[in-house]
Amino acid sequence: MTIDFTDLTGTLLTAVITYGPALLALVLFVGGLGIPLPGALMLMAGGAFIRQGVLDISTALPLALVGVVAGDMTSYAMGRFAGEFMQRRFGETATWKSAEETLHKRGGIAVYLTRWLLTPLAIPTNLVTGASRYPxxxxxxxxxxxxVTWIVLYGGLGFT
Known part of the structure; x- marks a missing residue:
């Protein structure tokens, strides 16, 4: 089975117009779980929809933030829940030890940058930070x- 992302994107954009910011938040939540959805594109479209008056900024931005943060926290919790298994499975590898050491030294900047600049690393970062018991x-x-940086940058691109 193949997924045509063009059709999926069109469907999601139409749904955001129809159902509003709550659907945008849902798409971002699901993306925060690691399911590949066009989150950045949806944010840019959301910015354009705000400019056109289709979405209200006072609900779209907070709901987008709640959706994506809830997805990130859920994947963090999955890492925390699976932490013992991941420690047993990967804990002795050099890669795991290096990742864990880096997180404990520079975890904050790693989390921050993987939200908006290094986005392909966001889900693994969520899982590893959870598994390594990062606070x-x-x-x-x-x-x-x-x-917030990601939403402002990508939503702002769509708004301009």
Whole structure:
């Protein structure tokens, strides 16, 4: 079975117009779980829809932030839940030890940058930070800061 992302994107864009910011938040939540959806494109479209008056900025931006942060926190929690298994499976590898050491030294900047600049690394970062018991409140703070940056940058591109 193949997925035609062109059709999927068109369907999602139409659904955002029809159902509003809640659907945008849902798409971003699902993307935060690691399911490949066009989150950046949806944010740019959301910015354009705000400019055109299709979406209201006072609900679209907060709901987008809540959706993506909830997805990130859920994948962080999955890493935390699976932490013992991941430690047993990968804990002795040089790659795991290096990733864990880097997270404990520079975890905040790693979380922040993977939200908006190094986005392909976001889901693995969520899982590893959870599995390595990186403090949840620290993760949340850096996650929110990074996602606000992402939303402003990509939503702003669509708005202009």
């Amino acid at each position: 949840a409140l620290a993760f949340l703070g850096y996650d929110v800061a990074g996602e």
